[in-house]
Amino acid sequence: TLGHAAFLAVGAYTSTLLILEFPWPKLLLDWGLAYPISIIVAAIVAGIWSVLFGLPSARVKGFYLILTTMAAQFITVDLIITQYISQIGGRGQAFSLPPGTIKVGPWVIDSDLKVYFMMLVFVIFCTVAMVNLLRSKVGRAWVAIRDNDISAEVMGINVVKYKLLAFFAAGFIGGIAGAFWISNLAAISPEHFPWFWSLWLVGVILIGGAGSIHGAIFGSLFMVVIMEALQIAVMPLGDTFPKLLMDFLFIKEAVFGLAICAFMIFEPNGLAYRWWQIKNYFNLWPFSY
Template structure:
């Protein structure tokens, strides 16, 4: 008598197939991870491990926009550090020069970085491949080496960098001044960003991006406005970059153009290539 036993997990509904945590084991594993990251780790970790975790979180936030452009939309970028720098300096200028509360400056940094990224994404409507690489590289040198170094860094006669002593940034009564404070901010931002990216990829917009990535001519034939969706992808990538920059200034005693070099842009491309294109 031959017996047939089920192998693997079988989904009977579309809702089950699209669930972020499809099985009980995955749910328990993810809740355990969240409890460890939010409750256990910040209590047992030394300052060294907290600072290392903050650096990892900054890398994750920085790589989000690169993943969206290259992994989801198929648009090459080699200048993403420019948009991270735009977010960092926008937030720093608003907080130090105009005394804007950190949360509002944070949101403004995301919007400014998104718009700046979309500006350099305009050539994607006409060019691709090597020529788009040149455009994104130009964003890096125009933004960091020219505009920020020669003009923005000199706002308020501060010279080359913006000093950010501990206690400068706060969210309501919560003053961000220690590695543990920065860690809590980082883990909240990373969690929200991963959830946002995951759900965005599952929407109509995300499906349109992946259609453009797989075959832009076929996507256009199906009625997808590839120019609009490419510009939206650059805008959202800039928003994630601005978030990373606005967060990272909390870890820096001084914001300087040396923190946003072209090598960091290359490093982020390497991160998503190793981690997997189009994966979360």
């Protein structure tokens, strides 16, 4: 959707408010369970919030689906969070997270290495969960609706119900991501969740391959590697072309747009399709049939 940054924001703010405002029992604080519990609650709240925007979107598709999901960004981040949620506790726009706030069990998440390993745990957990979900009755219904929603309805699949479940799953994962992201921030504000993030996520899916877990992973890796390589290539030129560094953000956005255009023209099925071809080749090797 084009409102996915809003679901990250819901997860991040729910987790932050629970940690800072909720009167946690001392036992849970001592055991480092406040943050893990806040992640679960944040994921559920983000999932429910996603379903609320899924209700008017369940019977539309294509361009109209894009417009209805885009509304989630402006209503959630630009209106509710900026004008109301950010004012809770008299903090103003930014919610500061004191050192030692993010704690999982006996471990305080206070370094990049710890954040990385926690991210790795979340990625593995979410990937395994989604792989198993896609193999279930719900996942098979999603595939049928994706391929042909009219045929799926004829087969007896409740299209609206399963579309709303898809919205919940997307919001749930987005809520986990948002709640995790605060572990890497000293303060959280609405500016951390611009609409461009939603566009970036859609671009990642287009590059990696829509409808595939492999596609989400490949698309993310591709974009991160490309952006890091671009930064490494541009930084040495800073002394010779100082304006190049000033315009680096616009260069990144231009490269992002060009990458999407190139994949849409030359590889519309994304990187996941290439992975499928390579895997099939080795499955059949040394025979060609």
